[in-house]
Amino acid sequence: MKIxxxxxxxxxxxxxxxxxxxxxxxxxxxxxxxxxxxxxxxKILFEVEGVESIFYLGHFITVTKEPESSTEExxxxxxxxxxxxxxxxxxxxxxxxxxxxxxxxxxLSKINQVLDEMVRPALxxxxxxxxxxxxxxxxxxIQYQGACGTCPSAAxxxxxxxxxxxxxxxxxxxxxxxS
Numbered sequence: 310m311k312i313x314x315x316x317x318x319x320x321x322x323x324x325x326x327x328x329x330x331x332x333x334x335x336x337x338x339x340x341x342x343x344x345x346x347x348x349x350x351x352k353i354l355f356e357v358e359g360v361e362s363i364f365y366l367g368h369f370i371t372v373t374k375e376p377e378s379s380t381e382e383x384x385x386x387x388x389x390x391x392x393x394x395x396x397x398x399x400x401x402x403x404x405x406x407x408x409x410x411x412x413x414x415x416x417l418s419k420i421n422q423v424l425d426e427m428v429r430p431a432l433x434x435x436x437x438x439x440x441x442x443x444x445x446x447x448x449x450x451i452q453y454q455g456a457c458g459t460c461p462s463a464a465x466x467x468x469x470x471x472x473x474x475x476x477x478x479x480x481x482x483x484x485x486x487x488s
Contacts, residue, residue: 310330310391310392311328311329312326312327312392313327313328313329316436318456318460319456319460320437320459320460322361322376322459323373323374323436323455324371324372324380324384324456325369325436326370326371326372326387326388328391331367332350332365332366332367332368332399333366333403334367336366336438336440336455338363338438338452338454338455339351339355339362340362341355342355345363348399349394349398350363350365350394351363353394354370354390357386357387357390358378359375359377359379359383360372360374360378362458362459364455365455366438366455367433371436371455371456372387373456373459414444417441417444420441420444420449423479424439427474432453432455432457432467435457436455436456437453437455437457438454438455438457439452439454439457440452440454443488448483448484448486449483452487
């Protein structure tokens with residue numbers, strides 16, 4: 310695997326490794342080592358002292374470090390693991406992924422379409438993502454992923470922008486709540 314470049318993100322503790330190969334079509338978010346046990350790449354990256362979370366999608370891997378950890382040490386160690394990792398097992402795991410099921414709720418399907426077109430690409434540029442956790446009585450429950458998961462601007466400004474966008478595009482009564 311070749312790292313094409315390393316980018317900072319708006320989250321001062323998260324860094325985005327842009328890579329040559331594509332790692333599947335679905336976002337994979339690992340907030341801790343326990344959740345990462347079944348994913349060989351995330352599991353090995355959590356072996357680096359100071360890694361707080363891992364997120365990857367498409368052509369990037371975002372590593373968020375613990376605030377007190379050395380940026381240089383975490384980046385050097387995780388970058389080397391990304392370069393040296395044998396992606397064969399991961400490719401098999403990603404190939405077995407089932408395609409996403411059709412959304413039963415038409416409004417939720419429209420929400421996902423707006424998020425896919427207007428929100429998720431911008432979050433991915435900053436090394437993050439967004440998952441819908443639930444939708445009930447015009448309340449959309451979301452969870453930020455990757456660099457966005459612990460970024461102060463995601464919790465304030467981005468959340469308000471997403472809600473305003475969905476009010477305008479989908480339903481004026483919708484509210485967006487982080488989980």
